[in-house]
Amino acid sequence: MGRIVCVHGIGQHAVGEELLLRDWQPALLDGLTRADHRDAVNASDVAMAFYGHLFRPAGERLAVGDPFFTADDVETGLEEDLLLAWWTEAARVDPKVAPPGADTLVRVPGSVQAALRQLSRSRFFGGLALRAMVFDLKQVSRYLRDPHLREAAQATVGKLITEDTRVVVAHSLGSVVAYETLAAMPGHQVRALVTLGSPLGIANLIFDRLEPAPRDGLGAWPGSDDLTWTNIADHGDVVALEKDLRPRFGPRVDNAVVHNGAHAHAVTAYLTDKLTGTAIADGLHVR
Numbered sequence: 020m021g022r023i024v025c026v027h028g029i030g031q032h033a034v035g036e037e038l039l040l041r042d043w044q045p046a047l048l049d050g051l052t053r054a055d056h057r058d059a060v061n062a063s064d065v066a067m068a069f070y071g072h073l074f075r076p077a078g079e080r081l082a083v084g085d086p087f088f089t090a091d092d093v094e095t096g097l098e099e100d101l102l103l104a105w106w107t108e109a110a111r112v113d114p115k116v117a118p119p120g121a122d123t124l125v126r127v128p129g130s131v132q133a134a135l136r137q138l139s140r141s142r143f144f145g146g147l148a149l150r151a152m153v154f155d156l157k158q159v160s161r162y163l164r165d166p167h168l169r170e171a172a173q174a175t176v177g178k179l180i181t182e183d184t185r186v187v188v189a190h191s192l193g194s195v196v197a198y199e200t201l202a203a204m205p206g207h208q209v210r211a212l213v214t215l216g217s218p219l220g221i222a223n224l225i226f227d228r229l230e231p232a233p234r235d236g237l238g239a240w241p242g243s244d245d246l247t248w249t250n251i252a253d254h255g256d257v258v259a260l261e262k263d264l265r266p267r268f269g270p271r272v273d274n275a276v277v278h279n280g281a282h283a284h285a286v287t288a289y290l291t292d293k294l295t296g297t298a299i300a301d302g303l304h305v306r
Contacts, residue, residue: 021066023047023299024179028191028216028258028286029158030151031071040067046290047188047299054296059303068179070172070196074158088153090132097163098156099131101224105257106134109141112255116141143257143283159192159218163228169199176200180207186302188213188295190286191258195219199230201241211302212241212248215289219250219268220261238268249273249298255283273298 025043044062051057093099103119110118116137119130135152138144144152162169177200180187187209189197194217201209218225219238231239240246250272252259256279264272277295279288289295 021179022064022183022303023060023186023188024066024068024176024184026068026176026187026189026193026197027071028193029155031069032073032075032158034071036067036069039069040065042287043067043290046287047295049291050293050296051300052296053291053293054300056296056300059300066179068176068193068197070175073168073171073175074161088150088157090135090149090153092153093131093135093156094160097160097224101159101221102131102134102138102156104221104224104260105144106137108257108260109138109143112257113141113143141257142281143255159225162192162195163225169230172196173200173203177204180204180209182208184209185304186211186213186299188215188290188299189217190215190289191218191284195225195229198241201246202231202239207242209242209302210245210247210304211298212246213295213298213302214248214250214264215286215295216252216256216259216284217250217264218258218260220259220264220266222261222267226267233267236267240269240271247271247273247298247301249275249294251275251277251289251292251295251298253277253279253283253289255279258284 027039044065047065048057051060093102106119110116135149162172173196176196187197194214198219201207220226229238250264252262254276262276263274265274275294277292279285282288
């Protein structure tokens with residue numbers, strides 16, 4: 020099994036382990052090169068924990084694409100609240116996006132349509148089909164609200180984490196899956212958790228729904244005292260609403276802000292950064 024286990028984010032239901040590794044492996048190795056530690060890892064050291072198939076509708080062929088969702092399919096509660104949180108953050112970092120008004124934030128009719136319309140104009144979501152945006156919302160809500168899917172996703176990650184695994188690198192929703200998996204594996208030998216574009220710090224919507232539940236406003240540490248946790252976010256990453264995880268998980272989290280250019284949430288941009296390579300190398304105890 021891999022010394023480095025990668026955990027992908029949302030929207031990957033129509034691909035698989037090998038396709039994802041084709042993008043992740045070279046980007047990760049490039050990040051190690053930037054950190055002057057390219058010789059520390061071979062491509063065979065990197066494994067992909069793939070759980071995307073759990074979100075793929077039964078019987079769907081690859082050519083069909085995402086289910087045809089519309090604004091009417093966004094459910095009240097978690098999905099609508101997360102959508103409006105994305106809108107608020109997109110407006111903060113992108114002048115092209117008009118911010119939600121006070122009336123919108125009390126969920127007046129049309130607020131979902133307004134949010135989707137504004138997000139479609141943003142640099143972050145530009146070019147993403149409305150149905151794909153809604154499907155991404157539903158993947159997050161299904162993971163948090165469907166205990167069977169949640170357990171299956173964690174089992175997929177957990178079976179790749181062996182006594183040889185030293186680093187877990189997780190992106191987007193995958194950071195939630197990885198965090199919960201590690202927190203439920205006492206005695207694991209992982210020495211570094213690297214989260215990229217993570218939504219773990221979003222109060223009420225994500226943080227307060229974690230397992231194990233936070234206590235006194237602080238999330239559980241996902242390993243032994245020897246575990247290092249590096250959280251990396253782009254300033255314009257709308258998914259990573261809370262860039263600094265220390266208020267939620269304590270001062271031991273090492274936070275960093277990177278610059279991914281036009282693709283703020285892209286995993287390959289995160290992986291190629293020197294800070295990511297350094298965090299991975301440190302987990303492998305490369306000095």
